[in-house]
Structure formats: structure tokens, C-alpha cells
Amino acid sequence: MKCKRHFLILTLAAAPMLGNAEEWVTTQGISYLCGGVGDESLAQMKSAESSADAQLVLTAGNERSYLNDVKLTVASADKQHAVTWQAAGPVCLLKLPQGSSTVDASYGDERRSLKLNKPAKSGVRQPTVINFNTN
Numbered sequence: 001m002k003c004k005r006h007f008l009i010l011t012l013a014a015a016p017m018l019g020n021a022e023e024w025v026t027t028q029g030i031s032y033l034c035g036g037v038g039d040e041s042l043a044q045m046k047s048a049e050s051s052a053d054a055q056l057v058l059t060a061g062n063e064r065s066y067l068n069d070v071k072l073t074v075a076s077a078d079k080q081h082a083v084t085w086q087a088a089g090p091v092c093l094l095k096l097p098q099g100s101s102t103v104d105a106s107y108g109d110e111r112r113s114l115k116l117n118k119p120a121k122s123g124v125r126q127p128t129v130i131n132f133n134t135n
Contacts, residue, residue: 022088024048024095029081030074031095034088037066045091052093054116055127056103059090060134066090067132071106093124107132 022035022044033048035041049055058067068089074096075082081097094103096118105112110132119125 025085026095027083029076029097030083030101032072032074032083032085032092034068034085034092036068036089037091041089042091045093048093049124051095051122052124053096053118053122054094055124056087056092056094056105057090057127057129058087058092058105058107058132059129060107060132064129064131067107069107070130070132073102073104075102075104077101091127095122103130105130105132108134110134 022033022041024031024033033045033052035045056072058070059065060067066089068087070087071084072087072092073082073084074094076097077100081101094116096116098118100115100117103114103116112130112132114128114130116128
């Protein structure tokens with residue numbers, strides 16, 4: 001019985017860690033939220049889309065398999081705002097500073113770069129797919 005009780009205590013103690021929801025991270029005037037494509041994570045990402053300026057979907061190959069662990073850097077055109085992070089999932093929402101921003105994405109030896117403009121009104125209209133050749 002003692003063993004079962006310790007297992008239950010350990011399980012209850014670990015439960016909050018298992019259910020951590022993704023949260024917006026804000027640095028230097030740029031915010032991002034990355035997550036997976038599982039039901040719970042996808043639902044959270046969908047609910048956050050209305051406050052985002054852009055959505056990135058990170059994929060690889062002709063099959064467009066989802067990628068995580070992509071290194072992303074977002075910088076404003078004037079370079080006054082910049083943030084770099086490792087994407088924890090294949091979908092990332094962004095809140096951008098005014099004007100245009102550059103997104104640099106690296107996976108393995110490959111690098112992609114694109115420009116995004118902050119829309120007049122928040123809310124994701126069309127996801128931007130960043131595809132790498134690596135599978």
C-alpha cells in the first residue's frame with residue numbers, strides 16, 4: 001500500500017508539469033507563441049490567432065512534415081526590436097512591432113528568410129509556411 005501511495009503522490013505532483021499550456025513570450029516588443037498540432041495545443045493556438053499578426057508553419061520536404069526545434073529570429077526593419085528562440089512546435093504565432101520585420105529560420109544547415117508587415121488589424125488571415133528540404 002505504501003508503494004501505491006507514493007506513486008499517487010508523485011503522479012499528482014507531476015500533473016501540473018504535464019498540463020502546462022503554451023504562453024505568449026514577449027521580448028523587445030515582439031511576442032511569440034509556439035505549439036504543436038495535437039488537439040489541445042491546436043485549440044489553444046486557434047484561440048490566440050485573433051490577437052496575432054502572423055502565423056508561421058514550419059515544415060520539411062515534399063510531404064511538408066511538421067518540424068519543431070527550428071531556430072527563429074524576428075527583427076524589426078530598424079533592428080531596434082529583435083528576438084531569437086528555438087520553436088517548441090511547428091506552429092508559431094507572432095505579434096510584430098509597427099512596420100516590416102524580417103524572419104530568419106534555420107534548421108540544420110538550411111536557412112530561410114522572409115519579410116512580414118504588421119497588418120493594420122490583428123488576426124491571422126493566411127499562415128506563412130516555411131519549408132525546409134531536410135526530412
